[in-house]
Amino acid sequence: MQEKELLAKLSQLKSIEPRHDWVILAKSRILGAEEHQVLRDAQISPVARILSHLRYLSRPALVIAGIILFVLGGAFLQAQNSLPGDRLYSVRSVIERARFGLSSQSQSLVYMELAQRRLNDLRKVAEGNKVRNLPSAIKEFEASVSQASRSLAQLVENNPENALQAGLEAVQLQKEKSQIEQILGTTLGENGEELENAAKKLIEAELADLKTRTLTEEQGILFEQAKTAFEEGDLQTALEQLWLVSNI
Amino acid sequence: MGNRAKDEFSLIYDQHITKIYRFIFLKVSSREIAEDLSSEVFTRTWTEFNKQEIKNIQAFLYGVARNLIADHYRVQGRIKIVSVEATFDIQDEQDDLQEQANLSSDMEMVQKALSDLKDDYQNLIIWRYLEELSVPEIAEITGKSEENVRVGVHRALQSLKGKLPMGKIEEKV
Numbered sequence: 001m002q003e004k005e006l007l008a009k010l011s012q013l014k015s016i017e018p019r020h021d022w023v024i025l026a027k028s029r030i031l032g033a034e035e036h037q038v039l040r041d042a043q044i045s046p047v048a049r050i051l052s053h054l055r056y057l058s059r060p061a062l063v064i065a066g067i068i069l070f071v072l073g074g075a076f077l078q079a080q081n082s083l084p085g086d087r088l089y090s091v092r093s094v095i096e097r098a099r100f101g102l103s104s105q106s107q108s109l110v111y112m113e114l115a116q117r118r119l120n121d122l123r124k125v126a127e128g129n130k131v132r133n134l135p136s137a138i139k140e141f142e143a144s145v146s147q148a149s150r151s152l153a154q155l156v157e158n159n160p161e162n163a164l165q166a167g168l169e170a171v172q173l174q175k176e177k178s179q180i181e182q183i184l185g186t187t188l189g190e191n192g193e194e195l196e197n198a199a200k201k202l203i204e205a206e207l208a209d210l211k212t213r214t215l216t217e218e219q220g221i222l223f224e225q226a227k228t229a230f231e232e233g234d235l236q237t238a239l240e241q242l243w244l245v246s247n248i
Numbered sequence: 249m250g251n252r253a254k255d256e257f258s259l260i261y262d263q264h265i266t267k268i269y270r271f272i273f274l275k276v277s278s279r280e281i282a283e284d285l286s287s288e289v290f291t292r293t294w295t296e297f298n299k300q301e302i303k304n305i306q307a308f309l310y311g312v313a314r315n316l317i318a319d320h321y322r323v324q325g326r327i328k329i330v331s332v333e334a335t336f337d338i339q340d341e342q343d344d345l346q347e348q349a350n351l352s353s354d355m356e357m358v359q360k361a362l363s364d365l366k367d368d369y370q371n372l373i374i375w376r377y378l379e380e381l382s383v384p385e386i387a388e389i390t391g392k393s394e395e396n397v398r399v400g401v402h403r404a405l406q407s408l409k410g411k412l413p414m415g416k417i418e419e420k421v
Contacts, residue, residue, distance in 0.1 A: 027261050
């Protein structure tokens with residue numbers, strides 16, 4: 001093989017490409033996650049707000065108020081970085097719930113987001129080998145998943161047309177949970193089943209609904225792919241295809 | 249975060265998603281992991297995109313991808329990139345049948361040789377010969393001088409040849 005041939009072979013590796021469906025779906029997820037991101041960014045803004053008030057330093061009453069705010073802001077920030085089992089964790093939990101309570105997202109997506117945050121906490125605890133925090137982190141995660149599952153089940157029953165996004169989040173959560181289980185070397189309770197059952201119900205409802213509708217050729221193919229994936233137990237693919245049926 | 253930013257980022261996504269996916273896939277040899285990491289690359293970039301101006305988006309994307317790949321192997325407790333042969337055993341059959349079918353035995357051999365190179369050399373080969381980036385572009389990504397990149401690419405190619413069990417290859421530089 002000449003060098004030219006070697007380079008030709010190398011360029012053939014260009015045939016490695018991502019799945020078209022995944023490319024579309026991932027893009028939609030990333031750009032659709034804007035609102036979640038605003039909430040994440042909001043963790044930094046209180047400090048910026050406190051600092052912006054430093055221009056009132058010439059007024060003593062405002063200085064005192066500023067100092068109090070600054071101290072509270074410090075505690076607030078510390079709470080933001082706390083993990084289940086830490087002293088300030090309860091503060092963080094209250095702040096998060098209050099903030100999400102004010103958001104315009106559907107309740108189910110809020111619970112999914114909270115469950116995702118608890119999963120991130122658990123991942124930090126597992127990767128950092130923080131044994132002290134582990135029982136609390138697992139407990140918090142299981143409780144939030146349980147809440148998210150119940151909420152998803154309700155959404156499927158009451159508002160199925162808005163349940164797909166939450167379903168996708170649920171399956172993603174389940175997948176990440178499995179990765180953490182691998183790190184921990186143990187399974188995390190029965191809540192995964194609860195979440196999986198809610199996702200299954202959602203897919204069944206979607207498939208039944210789509211069966212009654214007139215679909216384009218492309219939608220028909222995606223529908224069949226979703227059905228096959230569901231029968232094979234591949235919930236993520238099934239949900240992705242269903243999402244595409246509704247969004248192409 | 250207006251619609252304009254979304255449109256702009258949407259274009260960036262369309263232009264780079266395949267390259268970033270391929271870059272990651274060649275290092276992790278699993279479609280599922282490559283999808284997860286690629287998605288994370290663009291999520292993080294989108295976050296930064298909304299906070300600050302990113303001067304060189306391509307360099308930024310590859311930078312995030314490299315960090316995520318390193319994190320992935322750190323968590324997995326692995327330091328070496330999995331070879332193609334090994335991967336074919338552990339990959340989800342359904343996931344990669346098509347990709348496997350598309351690979352000729354020569355390509356498999358080249359991909360395996362590539363995966364056996366040290367990380368820096370792999371990057372240089374992928375960027376220069378697969379993605380056909382220019383030397384200045386690679387210099388931007390790596391933060392090295394153009395001269396260093398040229399030397400690095402030359403050495404990487406030599407090293408790749410050395411990994412291929414096919415006798416001496418004539419060099420045309």
